[in-house]
Amino acid sequence: MARVRLVAGNWKMHGSRTSVAALLDELVKANPLGCAVCAPFPYLAQVAERLRGTRIAWGAQNVSEHAQGAYTGEVAAAMLADFGCRYVIVGHSERRHIFGESDAQVAAKFAAAAKAGLTPILCVGETLEERDAGKTEAVVERQLSVVDFKGGVLAYEPVWAIGTGRNATPEQAQAVHGFLRKRVPADTPILYGGSVKPQNAAAIFAMPDVDGGLIGGASLVAKDFLDIVKAAAK
Ligand code: PEP
Numbered sequence: 001m002a003r004v005r006l007v008a009g010n011w012k013m014h015g016s017r018t019s020v021a022a023l024l025d026e027l028v029k030a031n032p033l034g035c036a037v038c039a040p041f042p043y044l045a046q047v048a049e050r051l052r053g054t055r056i057a058w059g060a061q062n063v064s065e066h067a068q069g070a071y072t073g074e075v076a077a078a079m080l081a082d083f084g085c086r087y088v089i090v091g092h093s094e095r096r097h098i099f100g101e102s103d104a105q106v107a108a109k110f111a112a113a114a115k116a117g118l119t120p121i122l123c124v125g126e127t128l129e130e131r132d133a134g135k136t137e138a139v140v141e142r143q144l145s146v147v148d149f150k151g152g153v154l155a156y157e158p159v160w161a162i163g164t165g166r167n168a169t170p171e172q173a174q175a176v177h178g179f180l181r182k183r184v185p186a187d188t189p190i191l192y193g194g195s196v197k198p199q200n201a202a203a204i205f206a207m208p209d210v211d212g213g214l215i216g217g218a219s220l221v222a223k224d225f226l227d228i229v230k231a232a233a234k
Contacts, residue, residue: 003187005205006153006212007229008121009037009219010061010089010193017046024050026222031055034212035229036087037219038121041075048084059087059121062095065108077116088113089214091123091143093159107146114151121153121214123193124180128160137179144183154180154190155214161194163216168194170203170210177209198227205232 015023020043027037028050036057039047047058064074080088090113091106101109106122113120124143126136140156156176161167168176173192180190192204193214204210212232218224 003211004189005034005232006189006191007035007225007232008059008087008089008153008155008191008212008214009035009225010092010214010216011037011039011219012061012094012216013040014220015040015043017043020046021050023220023222027056027226028054030222030226032226032229032233034233035225038087038089044080044085045083057086059089059118060085061089061092063088063090063109063113063118065105065112067112077112077118080113081116081118086119087121087153088118089121089123089155093123093125093157093162097159103143103146106143107148110147110149110152114148119151119153121155121191122147122149123155123157123214125157125159125162125194131158131160136176140176140180141183144180149184149188152188154184154188155193156180156190157193157214163195165195167196167200167204168192170207173204173210174207177207181209196228198224198231201228201231202234205234 038059038061063077090109095101110120124140126139130139177190189211191212191214192210196213
């Protein structure tokens with residue numbers, strides 16, 4: 001994996017067949033380079049079908065750490081790979097904090113995804129309390145150090161900036177990205193995530209160690225997402 005620019009949309013648990021079709025129509029019309037959309041499981045087949053032959057990649061938002069077996073409700077990495085999935089988000093803060101995923105579980109998910117040939121997008125990031133206590137670097141280092149990180153994309157997502165409308169300043173993002181850069185293979189794309197909007201994207205993406213973004217809310221609005229993709233391409 002080269003150190004490429006990438007903007008990945010995380011649709012979270014939003015959408016319907018109709019809204020997904022409308023959003024994909026707009027994205028395909030623009031057909032930009034350097035972007036991906038991570039959709040809820042039920043819509044992955046629709047996304048795969050609509051994006052076939054386009055420049056837009058797609059991925060899932062979660063994956064099981066288990067290869068197969070009696071794990072009701074889980075989805076294996078091989079199943080995603082089976083129908084052409086490229087990316088999968090692992091360790092999103094909502095998975096860690098709402099569903100209690102541990103660092104070890106996230107590491108196992110990363111390994112399972114990589115083994116199946118997917119490109120995991122590993123999310124790391126500190127809470128506001130941890131930042132205020134001066135623990136940002138220790139937290140992201142702990143989250144990263146348990147992962148056998150090869151061939152993945154890293155996303156720095158401060159928890160206090162996700163879905164809050166409060167983004168890190170470009171300098172705050174750069175400081176953590178610079179710290180992480182020394183701890184992953186040199187060609188690793190490192191994305192910033194946390195309330196990225198068309199209005200703030202260019203300044204964040206101008207930082208030397210920011211290679212693009214992981215975009216939640218704004219990825220559901222075609223024009224906003226495409227403007228953010230454009231900002232990353234500059
Ligand atoms: C995310 O879900 O990873 C995210 C960064 O969300 P938002 O852009 O809405 O803050």
